[in-house]
Amino acid sequence: MIRRFGFKAAxxxxxxxxxxxxxxxxxxxxxxxxxxxxxxxxDPHFAVSTIDRVVVAWMFNGLVRFKPGSIDxxxxxxxxxxxxxxxxxxxxxxxxxxxxxxxxxxxxMVTADDVVFSLKKSSTAATSAFAADFAAFETxxxxxPMTVRIKLRNPVPSLLGILTNYAGGYIVSRRAVExxxxxxxxxxxxxxxxxxxxxxxxxxxxLVAHEGYFRGKPLLGGISYRFIPSDASRDLAFQAGELDVNxxxxxxxxVNRTRQLPNVTVDVFEPGELTELSLNITRPPFNDIRxxxxxxxAVNRAEFVRWRGADVSREGQSVVPRGxxxxxxxxxxxxxxxxxxxALLAEAGYPNGLTIRxxxxxxPEMLSGMQVLQQQLRRAGITLDLNIVEHATFHQQIRxxxxxxxxxxxARFPVADIFxxxxxxxxSIVQTPTAVTNFSHCDKADAQIDGARVATDLVEQRxxxxxxxxxxxxxxxxxxxxxxxxxFGRRNNVDYGYELNGSMSLGPLITEKTRLx
Amino acid sequence: MKALLAKVWANPMTFLGALLCLAxxxxxxxxxxxxxxxxxxxxxxxxxxxxxxxxPFGTDQFGRDILSRLLWGARISLxxxxxxxxxxxxxGGTIGMLAxxxxxxFDLLVMQVMDVLLSFPSLILGLIVVALLGPDLIxxxxxxxxxxxxxxxxxxxxxxxxxxxxxxxxxxxxxxxSHPRILFRHILPNIMSEVMVMASxxxxxxxxxxxxxxxxxxxxxxxxxxxxxxxxDGFENILDAPWLAILPGLAILLLVLGxxxxxxxxxxxxxxRLRQE
Numbered sequence: 001m002i003r004r005f006g007f008k009a010a011x012x013x014x015x016x017x018x019x020x021x022x023x024x025x026x027x028x029x030x031x032x033x034x035x036x037x038x039x040x041x042x043d044p045h046f047a048v049s050t051i052d053r054v055v056v057a058w059m060f061n062g063l064v065r066f067k068p069g070s071i072d073x074x075x076x077x078x079x080x081x082x083x084x085x086x087x088x089x090x091x092x093x094x095x096x097x098x099x100x101x102x103x104x105x106x107x108x109m110v111t112a113d114d115v116v117f118s119l120k121k122s123s124t125a126a127t128s129a130f131a132a133d134f135a136a137f138e139t140x141x142x143x144x145p146m147t148v149r150i151k152l153r154n155p156v157p158s159l160l161g162i163l164t165n166y167a168g169g170y171i172v173s174r175r176a177v178e179x180x181x182x183x184x185x186x187x188x189x190x191x192x193x194x195x196x197x198x199x200x201x202x203x204x205x206x207l208v209a210h211e212g213y214f215r216g217k218p219l220l221g222g223i224s225y226r227f228i229p230s231d232a233s234r235d236l237a238f239q240a241g242e243l244d245v246n247x248x249x250x251x252x253x254x255v256n257r258t259r260q261l262p263n264v265t266v267d268v269f270e271p272g273e274l275t276e277l278s279l280n281i282t283r284p285p286f287n288d289i290r291x292x293x294x295x296x297x298a299v300n301r302a303e304f305v306r307w308r309g310a311d312v313s314r315e316g317q318s319v320v321p322r323g324x325x326x327x328x329x330x331x332x333x334x335x336x337x338x339x340x341x342x343a344l345l346a347e348a349g350y351p352n353g354l355t356i357r358x359x360x361x362x363x364p365e366m367l368s369g370m371q372v373l374q375q376q377l378r379r380a381g382i383t384l385d386l387n388i389v390e391h392a393t394f395h396q397q398i399r400x401x402x403x404x405x406x407x408x409x410x411a412r413f414p415v416a417d418i419f420x421x422x423x424x425x426x427x428s429i430v431q432t433p434t435a436v437t438n439f440s441h442c443d444k445a446d447a448q449i450d451g452a453r454v455a456t457d458l459v460e461q462r463x464x465x466x467x468x469x470x471x472x473x474x475x476x477x478x479x480x481x482x483x484x485x486x487x488f489g490r491r492n493n494v495d496y497g498y499e500l501n502g503s504m505s506l507g508p509l510i511t512e513k514t515r516l517x
Numbered sequence: 518m519k520a521l522l523a524k525v526w527a528n529p530m531t532f533l534g535a536l537l538c539l540a541x542x543x544x545x546x547x548x549x550x551x552x553x554x555x556x557x558x559x560x561x562x563x564x565x566x567x568x569x570x571x572x573p574f575g576t577d578q579f580g581r582d583i584l585s586r587l588l589w590g591a592r593i594s595l596x597x598x599x600x601x602x603x604x605x606x607x608x609g610g611t612i613g614m615l616a617x618x619x620x621x622x623f624d625l626l627v628m629q630v631m632d633v634l635l636s637f638p639s640l641i642l643g644l645i646v647v648a649l650l651g652p653d654l655i656x657x658x659x660x661x662x663x664x665x666x667x668x669x670x671x672x673x674x675x676x677x678x679x680x681x682x683x684x685x686x687x688x689x690x691x692x693x694x695s696h697p698r699i700l701f702r703h704i705l706p707n708i709m710s711e712v713m714v715m716a717s718x719x720x721x722x723x724x725x726x727x728x729x730x731x732x733x734x735x736x737x738x739x740x741x742x743x744x745x746x747x748x749x750d751g752f753e754n755i756l757d758a759p760w761l762a763i764l765p766g767l768a769i770l771l772l773v774l775g776x777x778x779x780x781x782x783x784x785x786x787x788x789x790r791l792r793q794e
Contacts, residue, residue: 232755253565253578253757307561307579362734364753371579371739375559386738388652 027209027221028516030494033234033243036227038202041185044170045121045128054507055205055225059104060190062169063095063115063148064160068509071270071414071502073325076160080110080171080191081148090155090456097146102212104195107173112142114174119150121177122168130168132428132436133418136453154454157325157461161413166504193218193512202227219497219515231364238264244494244516245508248487250365252309255487263492268312270502271411272483274321275369278406278423278439281477285356286404290348292476295405296334297341298380299373304482307372312487316480319424319472326416326452326465331473333480341380353381359403360386361394370407373481398439401431406439409484411506416465420449424472442477445469493517524786531785534778541772545591552585557740565758575760577750583761586742587768593736593743594772597654598723601661602716608662609669610712614700616670617677628674634667643726647735654737657730661723672715676708710787718780721773728769744769 036051044056065079066072081095101110121127123134139151156162163169176189186199191214194207205225209218228234231249238246239261248254248266258266279286279295286292301315314322318331345353360370367388374384384405389397398406412418421436422428426443428436445468452464472478488508497513525531544551553573560580568575574583612631616624634642639661646660680686681704689699730736731745739746744765751761 231753235756251578253754257757303561307564367739368578372559372561374740375557375579378557388734388738 027219029222029224030220030245030510030514030516031224031226031243032245032510033226033228033237033247035229035231035234035247037229038227039199039205039225042188042196042199042205043185044172044188044190045118045130045168046185048129050506051227053505055207056170056188056190057165057192057503057505057507058194058207058223058510059188059192059196060165060170060172061101061192062165062171063163064169065165066502066504067498068511069496069498069500069502071504073158073161073414076164079165080115086159090159091152093150093152093159094143095148095150097148098214099146101191101214102210103173103176103191104189104210105176107176107189110171110191111145112148113145115148115171116140116142117174117177118171119148119163119168121172122170128168132422132434133162133168135427135434155456157417157453158413158415161415161418164413164504166413194220194223194510197222213512215512218512220510223510238489241491244491246489247507248489250308250312250484250487252311255309255311258489261489265490265492267488267490267500267508268485269488269500270323270485271414271504271506272314272321272323272485273409273411274316274419274483275407275409275481276316276319276423277373277479277481278408279476279478280401280404280439280441281475282441283404285348285350285354288348289476290344291350291354292479293334294341294344294348294380295377295382296476296479297337297344298377298382299479299481300336300376301481302336303376304369304372308482308484313482313484316482318469319478319480320416320419320465320469321411321414321483324412324414324416324419326462328466328469331466331469333473334476338380341382345381350381353383355383355385356404357385357387358405358407359394359397360388360407361391362388363391363394366407366409369409369482373407399430399435399437401439403439408437408439410437411504413504416469417449417453420445420465420468420472421453424468424477425449440477442472442475444475444477445471525782528782528785530778531782534775534782537771537775538779541591541768541775542595544588545595548585548588548592552582552588554582554585556581556586556589556742558582565754565761567758568760574764575758577747577758577761578754581740583747583764586747587744587765590742590744590747590765591768591772593654593741594724594727594769597657597661597727598720600658601723601727602665602720604658604662605665605669605719606712606716609666610673610708612666613670613673614677614704614708617674618681618696618700618704620678624674627670631667631670634663635671637664639664639722639726640729643730644733644735647730652730652735652738657727657736660730661726664726665719665723668719669712669715672711673708676711677704680704680707710783714780714783714787717776717783721776721780724769724772724776 034051040049040052041047042056044060047053047056061079063079063081064076067075067077080098080101082098084095086093119140123131123137125131136152136154136156138153141149143149173189177184180187188196193210193213195210197206197208199205208222211217234246237243255266279292281287305313305315317329318327320327377384423437424442424445426446427434428438429441430439448464448468452461455461486506493516495515495517496508497511500508503509563576564578564580566572566576572582576582612627616627642664643660646663647656650656686699689703728745731743732749736743736746747765748762755762
């Protein structure tokens with residue numbers, strides 16, 4: 001009886017197995033938590049905040065790209081361009097496009113016309129926040145539908161760096177930009193593995209897989225990019241399993257606690273954002289170099305690292321971040337010495353110290369760093385009267401030259417030229433037509449920065465960059481403080497598809513190979 | 518007045534509330550002498566220490582002593598709330614008395630403006646004012662005072678309207694007393710008890726509004742310790758160091774509780790219906 005029943009059950013099971021229709025499992029959605037109130041501008045040429053940079057990297061490509069997980073310029077590889085060549089003088093570059101690369105939606109294939117349009121858009125101040133990077137571009141033209149030629153006025157240290165999948169190098173659909181106009185900032189069209197489905201303000205940006213992606217169909221069904229500004233709330237959501245990837249706090253306590261969580265990995269990766277204090281050398285009190293030197297002596301970099309934690313930070317060693325091509329670790333920084341700071345202040349006519357009114361952001365991570373600095377300077381008799389404003393207002397007001405000291409953190413393409421030009425060349429002084437982020441009005445190393453840019457001999461180029469750093473440090477145009485690495489937590493079932501050591505988009509790159517195991 | 522005070526102190530809850538308030542006032546006044554550390558002094562090596570040992574209430578993310586910051590923070594909470602309510606009593610009380618005394622179109626116009634102010638929740642109105650003027654101690658006092666002017670105007674207006682019809686005011690007018698003299702020498706003392714009851718209850722509201730504005734980053738600037746600011750900073754570290762948010766939150770709770778208990782006692786003692794019972 002039992003045998004007969006077992007036989008019938010086996011037949012029934014076999015029949016069911018063959019008759020049950022097979023439904024395709026929907027691909028999983030990756031849930032990423034971000035410290036943000038909302039996303040800003042998703043036109044990649046205006047994506048300047050960390051919040052926007054992270055997400056546009058999932059939707060766009062450049063002509064070339066950093067190898068996923070790396071920020072090493074030596075590992076730049078083809079992206080929308082499959083090959084390129086440069087003239088002997090380094091002034092003419094020709095890029096051959098990869099065929100059959102589809103834009104999101106019904107926007108057709110990438111052509112040289114889209115590339116020319118994108119690069120011209122990037123190099124125009126009205127349509128891009130990164131126009132200054134393209135100052136050396138003379139012409140950008142389509143040789144044929146799949147070939148683009150760029151002519152430069154003068155050689156640039158790393159043209160490929162400007163054209164990578166970062167900042168102004170992203171390629172957009174010309175037709176989409178023209179059709180959507182101002183709406184493009186919230187409905188962008190790129191070529192990346194994910195495309196924007198919709199944004200729910202103050203809640204999330206929902207991305208879906210771009211099935212026609214040229215490197216293959218993504219292994220994820222989409223990405224839910226969720227805005228949770230409170231660290232504590234985001235951490236709780238991560239612990240409760242509501243997030244797969246979580247923007248972490250660059251803080252040793254956070255890293256240690258998150259590492260204790262089961263099935264969680266903490267990724268600490270490059271680039272380190274260098275925090276510098278830019279001092280306006282043209283106006284009191286910082287037009288007196290003794291006051292600038294006093295402030296430099298009052299800064300205690302080692303204490304900053306103790307505060308942040310050794311795993312996530314390191315001392316700033318120069319006015320260019322560590323690891324950048326051309327960086328030197330001995331520019332002659334003034335050592336921490338409170339007595340010397342007080343003596344210099346007394347010499348400068350401030351025997352009882354001085355008070356400086358400084359504009360600063362209310363963004364918690366930057367505000368807490370400023371509070372550490374405030375206490376360090378107080379020990380030397382320098383009182384910082386903080387005027388704390390909303391983050392966007394902070395960016396606006398420091399560019400209006402309203403703060404004599406600016407506490408600013410930044411990471412750029414890892415070549416000294418870009419950092420030196422944007423922060424210390426006279427062309428970049430704020431409130432000038434070619435302004436970028438030179439808050440100190442420094443013009444002391446223009447000759448060296450310009451000389452290095454056109455130097456054809458690499459040794460000479462490095463020597464000039466080193467000299468520029470020594471001059472800027474000696475003149476105390478800025479005081480480097482600390483470099484802070486990027487920190488993200490992820491559940492162990494998240495496989496990025498590469499080893500995450502660095503990301504120029506300031507967040508993990510989600511590629512077609514990223515999957516949830 | 519003596520009889521009123523005797524009634525107030527006879528209520529044990531009022532007495533307890535007064536003791537709580539007195540303890541906090543004493544802590545604030547004596548902060549420079551009893552605080553073990555400078556409230557702004559950072560000891561990075563000792564950051565996020567739990568309560569105990571050299572730091573009885575622990576340390577924050579900068580290694581600052583929480584006990585010292587609570588003691589100094591009490592000064593801000595009390596200064597802002599006392600200052601704001603004093604301003605509101607003077608301005609609101611004067612407006613209400615004038616409206617009640619003059620009456621007519623002036624009364625109608627003034628009270629409609631007060632109704633507009635009353636339609637804003639205190640926190641929202643405070644937020645608008647601080648956002649416009651910028652966050653600092655004086656602006657915080659102005660912002661909170663503005664939220665409290667309308668209620669004080671209302672409280673002062675009603676009894677003034679009743680009192681101006683009374684025989685002693687009529688007599689004053691017949692004797693040729695000036696209007697200011699009648700208002701401030703004869704009417705004001707008779708409405709003071711009601712205004713003071715209102716003031717004690719609104720002090721608690723002022724403490725809450727100050728803490729709320731500091732919590733959302735519109736309070737006094739760093740590194741000045743405020744209870745609301747400490748709660749906000751603590752909230753960001755609540756998973757690592759819960760005491761950072763709990764202790765200042767508790768301090769706000771105790772002060773608001775104490776002020777409410779005193780206010781309730783004063784109201785009960787001056788309420789004619791409760792007096793008859």
